Amino acid sequence: MISIIMPVYNAEKYVEETIKSILNQTFRDFELIMIDDGSKDSSRTIIDKYLQIDSRTKGIFFEKNRGVSCAREAGFKAAAGEYISFMDADDIIHPRMYEVLYESLLNNSADISVCDFCEFNNELKWGDISHRILTIDEYNGIDVSERMILGKEIGSAGLWGKIYSKNLFNAVDYEVYKRSIPICFFEDGFILPSIYANANKVVHVKETLYGYRIFMQSLSHGLTNGYYFMNQAKAGIENTIFIEKFSDKSTYEHILKRQIESSMLCVMKGFYSYSRYKKDRKKRDDARSYFLYVYRKYQRECLVHSKTNDIQFKMFYFSPFLWTYLVAIPYFEFIRRLG
Template sequence: MCCLSIIVPVYNVEKYIDKCLYSLANQTLNNIEIIIVNDGSTDNSQSVIDKYVSEYGDKMISFKKENGGLSDARNFGLKYANGEYIGFVDPDDWVEHEMYERLYDYAKERNADIVISDFIYEPESYITNSALISNIDLSLKKNPEMLLIEPSVCNKLFKKSLFDVHAIDFPKGLLHEDRVTIAKLFFYSEKTVYIGEAFYHYLKQREESITTSRNIKKFSDIIVVLNKMEQFFIQKNFIIPVQQSLETLIINSYFSFCIRAVNELNNEKMRYSFMDEFRDFILERYKKPYSIESFKKSNLNKKIVLYLLIKRKYTLVKLLTKLKNKVRG
């Protein structure tokens, strides 16, 4: 068994993959394996992969498969992973050379199942701060608010036994796939710790309009994902401890996605359909949504918008958001 397996799903990223693989090939941690899964790329990504595998064949291995999406590629990589710990890197990002040595050493030092670090958002080189406390155990069973932190798997290190013992994978065919998987990993983790350093460079692509097919799917998938999370905690008899955090997550998702739909989706029928679907999702769970804690804690502007959304006053929401955007300049 090696110390660490790093899984890199690849699909049509010939412009970025070289920088990603270079950062992984030069990790200061020894005894690692880098598993590259080409998920049916149609560009020249494979030729870049081949170059690195030929040079770093002692720690890099590549697989080619038919396109199945990000979750499917990650699940494929997990099947071949032999590391004590698992890391995930997206192919258009890159990491600091000492990232995995620092995370692995910290995991061993603290006897942790999960280690969380911070992101460096590019191209601004803006460092996120998770505002977590580094000297306490952050496991979900002790800190249900962990459900609200950044759900990406890429800034974290996981003990592989979490995936193996509890049969955890990534839900295929869904966007927001990290949310369900992270919720399960946090639930089963006996000890989760935060290192308080940033190693992972996340390249922000220009955000797509919600009118693209990917973001239309992203909008509808969030409802499926939130429902899967809720059902998981109900099944595990853990819904009461996470109730408030889950409510906050649902309300925040409802607010942000509906605002995007109002501002960006010109097809009125489709816009109303999405917003009604999310509204129904809210009202099925909360007969009196205005009385739940996360609504009460919202600022006045958010309360007004949420009230109008629930009352289906979508035109007023559009006017308010336009006015707010105009005031901002």
């Protein structure tokens, strides 16, 4: 059985369509675990409706919003299936997605099966342009983990659109992650490299079976989300430390250089985001402190990249406010206008 874990938060506009796309699967041996994360709209009512209609559904309800990571963790603890899958509450899946992924997993003796996806805004057409999750048919799990961290497998960075053997999650040391950011273990960027690294084989189905909904207003909003940027930065550092025990020296050094640069830039953007509001000054100062910690610890890696980023790092190190006025404000204003 596949346990499908779906956090729901204020998703009344789309969640019923998502639920229907799951319940209408040609593959029938699954349970759908819906976790209402303290929604303030009618999402809970919609979930309750389907709990009465279909015996394959389960509901978990939070009184207050705790975040997608906590919701996924609660769903995972309630999962009875041998296999795990994740859905976003506003996405849609092809009627044959789980049938195809499950057969591929078993036929190839794999631990993870993944499919391609397409993006849509309002209406989904399965013939739309697809995004390739992986570039070849089969991978060793370590290869996928390394390529994900290096950004070579862009489509593989989401938990959705995949089936996982449940034992892959049981093999991960949760406490390592929870010590870093207690609520973020089930965030995609944190957990996926570890899950991939524990897999003996990852198989890729070259079919577009997952519809990922995008929102036109999300670009400029996401680029000023300090919480998101700081999580991305810390996930990058933690995953780089994690991958060291699996990779050869040259590969690890390459990953470290790429990831340190990316994490430093995320911290700087987080600092700018928190600087915009007086209530976030402590978070702003925490971001500054984290930057100094990373910069000093990995100074050699921080100074070997592009001249542009090198100048930014040095400027932020000596005066984050100078960097804010000369770089961040013009940059984010440009992105805002594009959005």
